[in-house]
Amino acid sequence: MTVATIADKEVHVDAEGFMTEYDEWSEDLAAQLAANIGIDLTEAHWKAIKFLRDDYKEVGETPTLRRVTAVGGIPTKELFQLFPKKPAKKMAYVAGLPKPVGCV
């Protein structure tokens, strides 16, 4: 684990740059994280990010795309438009949560 400076704040990140401490995240940080991957956050992005944050707090796991669609009510197609090519990974990155992984 390393410490990175994002939006003038020191935060803990893993080797791929995903934040590792839930409480270090803020909306300002999210905007900077999104800018890092070329995304300008709109209301639609925020809806997805807020669902991820709330769901993680409740369940303790980063929700899958399927869950964001089924429970968060955002169509998968739309998630691909908002966070092109890699929505699961990009949403987790911006929301300051671990990326979705398999068991190996």
Added chain:
Amino acid sequence: MRDKVELVYVTPLDGAFTKPVAAGRLGGMLDDRQIMMEPDFYIERVDNESKALISYDEREIPFDLLVTVPLNMGAEFIARSGMGNELNFVPVDKETFVSPKWPNVFAIGDAADLPTSKAGSSAHFAVEVFTENFMQLARGEEMTHRFDGHTNCFVESGDGKAMLIDFNYEVQPLPGKYPYPVVGPMSLLEETSINHLGKMGFKWLYWNALLPGRKLPVPTLMSMAGKDVNEDTEVKV
């Protein structure tokens, strides 16, 4: 024959191996076998007319022969009961299997939403913890046992070899020896013939020791003994 066939491994994750240590050690396995990979692929539909997989972001992968792993979901009766999540698994505490909504409801094995593999080993270890806890509960005592997410499984890799992985909620698959440190005889996160023999031997053990309820010589909770922790600085022991 093999050089006339093109194999493509398609996954919704960002690689075949997603945990850092496994990815570092095994990342070359697909290349070695000349298997191409298409990561971050979410299948929207299978077009049987043109014989292609089509993703939500309109990528297409043509196929002659398609082998799919269907989404692993819980039972339909869980959906009907209204107790399940979007995958028909009952949300429960990952250490005690108690539902946070209904304190008299437990879910284990393929019925539970535990954040670990839906592997037989995981269910087996979980049930050992559950049994101890449930007996305490029945006696009116506090439940003191906690499941750590311990799972292990063989991964057959061809040519008479297999890999073995052993992990829990906190500790990712690491290299080392299993079940005993140094002597093994099986090797973790490595392809060996002995691992394959271990898998074949487990078939016999499954029917003759595991199902009759005999205690196997492996710990219920994951052990760090035998694991090489140097590769992972974030290991929590």
